[in-house]
Amino acid sequence: MSTKIWRAAVIGRTGRGNYGHGLDVVWKQFPNVQIVAVADENEAGLTKAAERLGCKARYADYRKMLREERPDLVSIGPRWPDCHLEMALAAAEARASIYMEKPISRTPAEADRMIDACDRAHVKLAVAHQMRIAPVLELAKRRIAEGAIGKLQEMRGRGKEDQRGGGEDLMVLGTHVMDLMRQFAGDPVWCFGSATVGGRDVKRTDVTEGPEALGPLAGDAISATYSFPSDVTGYFVSKRGQANGVRWGLDLYGSKGIMTIRANMAPEVHICESPRWTDSGWTRLVSPDDALPGNASPRGQDEANRALVADLLDAIEKDRAPIASGVEARWTIEMALAVYESHRTGGRVGFPLKSREHPLTAPPQTRGAGRSR
Secondary structure, three states: OOOOOEEEEEEOEOOOOEOOOOOOHHHHHOOOEEEEEEEOOOHHHHHHHHHHHOOOEEEOOHHHHHHHHOOOEEEEOOOOHHHHHHHHHHHHHOOOEEEEOOOOOOOHHHHHHHHHHHHHHOOOEEEOOHHHHOHHHHHHHHHHHOOOOOOEEEEEEEOOOOOOOOHHHHHHOHHHHHHHHHHHHOOOOEEEEEEEEOOEEOOHHHOEEOHHHOOEEOOOEEEEEEEEOOOEEEEEEEEOOOOOOOOOEEEEEEOOEEEEEEOOOOOEEEEEOOOOOOOOOEEEEOOHHHEOOOOOOEOOHHHHHHHHHHHHHHHHHHOOOOOOEHHHHHHHHHHHHHHHHHHHHOOOEEOOOOOOOOHHHOOOOOOOOOOOO
């Protein structure tokens, strides 16, 4: 194990995304990481963060912090993605590897620029998709590979479907579902999707700027079909006010049974080993690594972040891609925005998306006039 002492800095934005889900304090779990500075344009938030993190150097301007402190590692904490691109470019210029809150970006074009900048600077970019490293999901993959549900045939994913259901759900919670789909079925080939409001197709006048700087959004109901290799079909649906989070996750249907994943920092997985898909013989899948030593509770936010940062440090030392890399995170944005691109063009769209900009800002096309790709 390396004896290197890593210098970490934290970027937050109080009132506009804050510090994410624990992305500021995660460094305190590593004895070989020293938090050297924090940046926040909000003076009160900056003071609290510096006290919380135990660092003396504090900056109102994150660019100045990166220039003067030259950290090895940077947390880009704000949950609002409108600042992610500029912060990532500044971190890459300072030759700092990044741990970033999700969603990675508002468009594939923004993600492209981040990934390219990090590649050119020879630094790593990891995104806080905590379920990518959940022990129970690794066990779930092994069980599927061993034939627990037979040949995977289809996947059905849903968002939280609370007050954010539809377009907002697609971008916020749907990205986790897209990431789960790819973990089990590989990269999608095409998408066919639709967005409706009040039961009718979304129009240009229905497009609004999303909350929390998510970018353009539309629709109180979203539905999408994805084609994956090996004849696996994936579905995603979100309808506003329909479930309030109880179904958020992914169901995997195989020739011999079903596996259900209810999403969270510590996902809950159940298996029904029956080709009828209706039997009551469900068992809960639990990994021995799901609970911390001496604690019967499942892993939560702090441990999920710790695992992803440990993987990031290992990726830097071994010069490999992090498990939750920027490339993996970019797929979640492409899969989400493919729904709007398909709706806009009236046909299925292939991956990677040809247009890297947001479909809801592109010139409208008549539904049904699109061409399959």
